[in-house]
Amino acid sequence: MDITDNILRQYLFLIPLVVLVLCELVKVFIKTIKAGENIFSFHWATLLFHPGGIPSTHSSFVTSLLIIVGRKQGLDSIAFAITFVFAAIVWYDSMSIRYQVGKQAEVLNKLQHQRHFSERLGHSFVEVIAGIIFGAGITIIGIWLS
Numbered sequence: 356m357d358i359t360d361n362i363l364r365q366y367l368f369l370i371p372l373v374v375l376v377l378c379e380l381v382k383v384f385i386k387t388i389k390a391g392e393n394i395f396s397f398h399w400a401t402l403l404f405h406p407g408g409i410p411s412t413h414s415s416f417v418t419s420l421l422i423i424v425g426r427k428q429g430l431d432s433i434a435f436a437i438t439f440v441f442a443a444i445v446w447y448d449s450m451s452i453r454y455q456v457g458k459q460a461e462v463l464n465k466l467q468h469q470r471h472f473s474e475r476l477g478h479s480f481v482e483v484i485a486g487i488i489f490g491a492g493i494t495i496i497g498i499w500l501s
Contacts, residue, residue: 367427370497371419374490378415381489382408411478413449414486417442419494426498446487449478 386408421435421442428434478486 367423367498367501368420370423370494370501371416371490373497374419374493375412375416377493378410378412378486378489381410382412385409408478409482409485410489411449411482411486413445414478414483415490415493417445418487418490422491422494422498446483449486450480450483 417438421438424432424438425435
């Protein structure tokens with residue numbers, strides 16, 4: 356038995372952390388390609404763990420966590436119910452509240468010229484769905500490997 360397999364079996368919570376890091380790397384890669392930059396010359400540190408973008412890291416992480424809790428505790432457990440509500444709040448927050456705050460920042464930036472507010476705080480529906488699919492896919496692969 357490989358040590359990696361044993362670690363994943365005992366510590367399934369590591370899978371959501373791997374999902375988080377992989378999602379951020381994919382998001383930076385996508386942003387770099389969209390900007391027309393060379394992936395190796397782009398300033399990765401300036402893009403890591405910034406809000407917005409596709410796929411949604413928040414959505415990926417909570418989806419992965421939801422799957423792990425469902426697998427370990429069962430779909431009829433209180434832990435799964437709590438995790439589901441937590442995930443739904445994160446998905447909703449990403450699409451609506453944080454998205455609207457970004458729109459308000461956009462208006463504020465047009466009205467004043469002293470300070471630039473970040474306009475990319477939330478996610479579109481597509482970005483959240485992409486995050487959910489990404490998180491579920493990587494988690495299922497992680498479970499399969501463990």
